[in-house]
Amino acid sequence: MGKRHIELTQDMLRPKYSGLDDTGSSLIELTVDLDIFRDNLKTILEYVRPARVIAVVKANAYGFGVAGLVPVLNEFEHVSAGVANADEALELRSLGYDGRIVLLGYTHPKNYYQIIHSGCELCAYRPENIPKLAEACAALEHNLRLHIKVNTGMNRLGVAVGELRELIRLIRHYPQLTVVGLFTHMANGGEPEADSNLQQVNRFHEAIGIAIEELHYRPECHLANSGTVINFPDMYLDSVRVGALCYGYHPPGDLPDDIGIPVTACFQLASEVIDLHRLEPGEGVSYSLTWQAERPVTVVTLPMGFADGYFRDLSNNAEVLINGRRYPLVGNITMDYCMACVGDDPVEIGDEAVFIGRQGDEEIRLEDVAAHSGEAVIYQLSSCWSRRVRRVYVGGVGEA
Numbered sequence: 173m174g175k176r177h178i179e180l181t182q183d184m185l186r187p188k189y190s191g192l193d194d195t196g197s198s199l200i201e202l203t204v205d206l207d208i209f210r211d212n213l214k215t216i217l218e219y220v221r222p223a224r225v226i227a228v229v230k231a232n233a234y235g236f237g238v239a240g241l242v243p244v245l246n247e248f249e250h251v252s253a254g255v256a257n258a259d260e261a262l263e264l265r266s267l268g269y270d271g272r273i274v275l276l277g278y279t280h281p282k283n284y285y286q287i288i289h290s291g292c293e294l295c296a297y298r299p300e301n302i303p304k305l306a307e308a309c310a311a312l313e314h315n316l317r318l319h320i321k322v323n324t325g326m327n328r329l330g331v332a333v334g335e336l337r338e339l340i341r342l343i344r345h346y347p348q349l350t351v352v353g354l355f356t357h358m359a360n361g362g363e364p365e366a367d368s369n370l371q372q373v374n375r376f377h378e379a380i381g382i383a384i385e386e387l388h389y390r391p392e393c394h395l396a397n398s399g400t401v402i403n404f405p406d407m408y409l410d411s412v413r414v415g416a417l418c419y420g421y422h423p424p425g426d427l428p429d430d431i432g433i434p435v436t437a438c439f440q441l442a443s444e445v446i447d448l449h450r451l452e453p454g455e456g457v458s459y460s461l462t463w464q465a466e467r468p469v470t471v472v473t474l475p476m477g478f479a480d481g482y483f484r485d486l487s488n489n490a491e492v493l494i495n496g497r498r499y500p501l502v503g504n505i506t507m508d509y510c511m512a513c514v515g516d517d518p519v520e521i522g523d524e525a526v527f528i529g530r531q532g533d534e535e536i537r538l539e540d541v542a543a544h545s546g547e548a549v550i551y552q553l554s555s556c557w558s559r560r561v562r563r564v565y566v567g568g569v570g571e572a
């Protein structure tokens with residue numbers, strides 16, 4: 173038998189946003205509406221004015237695909253980008269983002285040269301790293317703008333308020349280093365009643381006082397994430413750092429349904445029916461047969477599994493929309509597939525299946541899926557959509 177000759181076009185060989193060569197074989201599409209994303213940024217800017225916005229686009233923009241969002245981010249003068257680590261900062265630069273990038277998390281000294289060279293602003297909190305930063309700056313003949321991260325109670329990263337004065341004095345010793353920002357992160361911003369909020373804010377105000385005394389100017393102060401923006405309008409300070417609100421979902425916490433900021437989910441996650449089976453009463457579905465039919469029903473197969481980021485915890489505990497109706501997922505979610513029971517309804521192979529988004533009059537929100545999954549917070553769900561999920565961008569660019 174002769175070998176089949178396949179001609180690969182340049183387009184087939186070009187890597188796409190998802191990170192996989194996109195042959196179109198993945199039937200899971202995450203559609204991101206750039207017009208909605210832009211409107212959300214405008215809404216947040218308006219809402220927190222005169223504070224500015226640091227859009228948090230770490231973890232591949234929470235899973236929505238940072239590459240597709242860069243053109244919209246580039247439209248805004250008063251929006252900068254916040255990332256978690258050096259790779260994300262450099263990726264953003266290589267994608268053509270020309271705004272300000274603030275590295276909000278830990279950077280290993282081995283990455284100092286690249287970060288300084290890329291012109292990003294860096295988070296600082298450990299005194300022993302300051303001379304290393306200054307040395308790298310001197311070698312590159314570059315200056316570096318720093319945001320000091322203060323630990324006010326989250327106890328993850330940051331300098332203690334009692335050690336801030338010494339840290340600033342140390343930094344001021346090096347002319348290549350300038351403190352441009354001072355920030356902290358809230359442990360409970362989504363919970364308006366939590367006592368820790370007031371304690372953290374008070375500590376941060378103490379830190380701001382120390383910084384002004386030592387620097388003789390006020391650095392850009394920022395503390396509020398999405399939950400804090402919703403709950404504490406007097407805590408916007410000079411900038412807010414928001415992720416969830418930019419993408420249009422509600423951060424976790426004790427929040428009213430109407431959060432007061434009219435942002436809209438900018439994404440839909442959908443696939444299609446690829447197989448179906450008629451089951452008799454007592455027949456089960458998937459590994460361990462954890463679900464059994466109680467009457468004759470049709471079960472459809474959807475190409476969405478835990479390797480795509482649809483967690484196994486959602487087994488027997490999530491829904492999907494097909495032809496405008498809601499159906500339960502049944503049986504264990506497997507690596508590549510999940511199944512839904514459609515009863516006697518006339519569902520066909522190729523019918524669209526919406527996991528998150530709207531179909532007809534029905535809607536499944538990411539918040540609902542997170543609520544069902546027990547353990548998974550909303551952020552975990554979106555940031556774990558894997559590279560098998562095709563990111564598709566709709567809407568215009570250059571329209572801010």
Ligand SMILES: Cc1ncc(COP(=O)(O)O)c(C=O)c1O
Binds near residue numbers: 357
């Ligand atoms: C330091 C920092 N700031 C801001 C944010 C944004 O949080 P949110 O998505 O809740 O707005 C995060 C997210 O985890 C963060 O780690």
